[in-house]
Amino acid sequence: MDYPTKKDIWIAILLFGFAGFALVWTFLNSEWFLMGLSLAFTLAVIWLWFTVHYRVDEGKVIIKYGPFTKSVDIQDIEKIRLIRNLKLSPALSVNRLEITYGFDHRVIRISPANKDLFMKQVVSMNPEIDFE
Numbered sequence: 001m002d003y004p005t006k007k008d009i010w011i012a013i014l015l016f017g018f019a020g021f022a023l024v025w026t027f028l029n030s031e032w033f034l035m036g037l038s039l040a041f042t043l044a045v046i047w048l049w050f051t052v053h054y055r056v057d058e059g060k061v062i063i064k065y066g067p068f069t070k071s072v073d074i075q076d077i078e079k080i081r082l083i084r085n086l087k088l089s090p091a092l093s094v095n096r097l098e099i100t101y102g103f104d105h106r107v108i109r110i111s112p113a114n115k116d117l118f119m120k121q122v123v124s125m126n127p128e129i130d131f132e
Contacts, residue, residue: 065090081132
């Protein structure tokens with residue numbers, strides 16, 4: 001099942017505002033190299049904004065964000081907790097789920113729009129998951 005990411009408007013303002021400011025500033029100052037970098041950054045922000053989503057399929061949580069894909073085996077998930085933070089992650093909302101998984105306790109933060117349905121589906125596949 002696919003889960004779109006929750007998108008906070010203020011994160012959109014922050015990302016697109018910074019990208020727009022960089023483009024305008026480099027254009028006004030005729031900094032062609034920096035304009036190219038600003039344009040690339042803006043395109044990356046747009047790409048990420050429209051591609052972040054999550055899928056629960058065949059015993060895995062598949063996280064897609066821009067050109068990247070991350071897969072987490074549901075049987076390896078130890079803990080899921082609700083958090084509010086801005087650490088860099090494939091999430092476009094400050095309200096996130098922090099998933100701890102693997103023998104080395106790796107962490108990934110995601111923000112599915114329907115957190116309850118997402119957690120119900122994951123727990124149905126691994127009832128040993130702890131929640132905080």
